[in-house]
Amino acid sequence: RKQYGILGLGRFGSKVARELYFKKQEVIVVDHDESKIQAIKDQVTHAFIGNIADEGALKESGIADCDVVIIAESSDIEANIMAAQLCKMLGIKKVICKAQNTVHGKILEKLQVDQVVYPEQDAAIKLVNKLASQKILDYLELGEHIAIIGITPLESFIGKSLLDLNLRSRYNITVLAVRRGGGTIINPTGETVIARGDILVVFGEEDALKRLNLDIG
Amino acid sequence: RKQYGILGLGRFGSKVARELYFKKQEVIVVDHDESKIQAIKDQVTHAFIGNIADEGALKESGIADCDVVIIAESSDIEANIMAAQLCKMLGIKKVICKAQNTVHGKILEKLQVDQVVYPEQDAAIKLVNKLASQKILDYLELGEHIAIIGITPLESFIGKSLLDLNLRSRYNITVLAVRRGGGTIINPTGETVIARGDILVVFGEEDALKRLNLDIG
Ligand SMILES: Nc1ncnc2c1ncn2[C@@H]1O[C@H](COP(=O)(O)OP(=O)(O)OP(=O)(O)O)[C@@H](O)[C@H]1O
Ligand SMILES: Nc1ncnc2c1ncn2[C@@H]1O[C@H](COP(=O)(O)OP(=O)(O)OP(=O)(O)O)[C@@H](O)[C@H]1O
Structure with a gap:
């Protein structure tokens, strides 16, 4: 069983945290918004109020001991990049980052994060493929199972x-x-x-x- | 060739607009932020500064004549819902909406929009499936082609x-x-x-x- 850390509880981060916990994984989350922490604390292993760009917060919360850290905060690019670099320095084995745009994403790649995620852009491509390929019918979702x-x-x-x-x-x-x-x-x-x-x-x-x-x- | 309208130029909306135009579709976009309109106007058919929740703006911009409208603005739930209802009233054949959360999504379903999109939540599920199914190895992306x-x-x-x-x-x-x-x-x-x-x-x-x-x- 792995220990997962999620930094930032937007829609993406919250969903990742809850889904992993539902799949019986250990989940630690950090956010500086107390109301977000309160809302999620019963649906994860540990929830901490803290600044994701602060090394002390990452250590105290146990993020530094996680196997995988997902940096889900992406509006504040500076905080996202600082957190990514800190996680790499702390020796986190796998660092996954949500990026706001491709320039942000390229910076993260230079920091050697393991994966960059673009939820909105990926959803846009998927929708456009569905809409604009009528001649071949639409991309069919085969179902969840x-x-x-x-x-x-x-x-x-x-x-x-x-x-x-x-x-x-x-x-x-x-x-x-x-x-x-x-x-x-x-x-x-x-x-x-x-x-x-x-x-x-x-x-x-x-x-x-x-x-x-x-x-x- | 279809006429597509996109309301709101966040990451999702901008990407949908540019991808459709790249696929040679007619693309009209509306956003109340002038800088966003300036940034995209050479990458779409028409770009209008306007309020997506205003019927007059939807008519003047040509959104009302579109075959498909994608409501990509989702932080302001009121504007999103108002725009959805206006599009249905204007007889738009296909209305697709990005929703902020499932409560918002359920409201949109009651308005009978044709599709509700949850980019961040979908990306979270996809990532978690990749991370938490190690016994069977990870879900392998086969590539873009x-x-x-x-x-x-x-x-x-x-x-x-x-x-x-x-x-x-x-x-x-x-x-x-x-x-x-x-x-x-x-x-x-x-x-x-x-x-x-x-x-x-x-x-x-x-x-x-x-x-x-x-x-x-
Ligand atoms: N420096 C920081 N330290 C801790 N938490 C932060 C910091 N900056 C932002 N957050 C938190 O990150 C969360 C998500 O941030 P973000 O702005 O990326 O949301 P979002 O873009 O709406 O996300 P999503 O698209 O996944 O819904 C918020 O809950 C916010 O409180
Ligand atoms: N009433 C409105 N009329 C026109 N444009 C609007 C209105 N409200 C917001 N917008 C525009 O919608 C765009 C995107 O809004 P939103 O807040 O949903 O962004 P977002 O959540 O960051 O999107 P994404 O997750 O796709 O990046 C912005 O460019 C904003 O200027």
Whole structure:
């Protein structure tokens, strides 16, 4: 079980915090707005009133001991960047930052954060793809119980072709792609032979994926 | 070619406007902040300074003649709701609204808007799914040139089985699901016979999908 820290309780940060806690993770949140802390304290492990750009606050709150920190505050770019740099200096293994725009995002990349998130821009692209591709019908959401995941193959898969493995009949999943070396084979044919080190990108209903995962261990 | 109206030039609204214009659509935007209008006017068809909650402004700007209006302003809930109601009254065919939270979203649903968007909350769920499903590895983004789309089958597909059609070899695409009647067959087997009225949910690289679409016409 991992310890997650969330800095800033806007819509994105609050949702990340509550969802992680719901998934039984340890969640510490920091915000300088007392009303936000009061509103969320029963829905997370610990909630602290503090300045995310202050090293002392990050240490006292336990953010400094987290495995993953999500910097969700993005209107105050300075606070966001300072917090990112502090988290890197404190040795946080994984730092994820919401960025206000691409200039902000590029700065964060130079600080070597692990991931930059652009919620509004991503939602805009998704909506535009849906609206402006009528000739091909719209991008269809397949539903919440469907997933695409990456798995390392079972020992028993190595050296066998996809046709032989027949994963669709056995597990009701589809192999969408095989990641190998630095590249990706999209829609691999049945002749594709699974090699050690491959990552199979599979699509299916959650139950089917769970069954496959149990076998994979 | 459709006429799109965007009300409010935050990160989401600005991105929607620029992306639609880039896709050669007609784009009208309204914002009461002159600097935002100045910044975007060369990247859209028309940009107007105005109050999105004012019927006169919606008419003068041409928003009232749009096929689709996206209400992208969401901090001022009153302005967002007023604009939504005005758009419905003006007979706009499709009204899409960004909502600040689910209470706001429910109000918009009662106004019968066509779609409510929650960019920050959706991004949070996507990130949490990526972070908190380690046992099955993380949800892998396959890249920007991959898509999942729904298509109506060619006349020549009707009555044939997926095995016969062999779409993977012919078009390098995978059929992930078949929508039929009110339901969806996930990962259909090769024996599945395509019927009139089916919608095929297909996965592949954009070029492959374009090739398929050209055939579909
Ligand atoms: N220096 C800071 N220290 C601690 N908390 C801060 C600091 N600056 C801002 N916050 C808090 O960060 C939270 C979110 O900030 P932000 O301005 O990014 O919101 P937002 O852009 O509306 O977020 P979202 O788009 O996710 O809803 C607020 O609750 C605010 O109190
Ligand atoms: N009544 C109004 N009439 C016209 N424009 C408005 C009105 N109210 C706000 N705006 C404009 O809407 C824009 C975006 O508003 P909003 O406060 O929703 O931004 P935001 O939450 O930061 O958006 P995003 O999360 O997409 O970045 C601003 O450019 C603002 O000038």
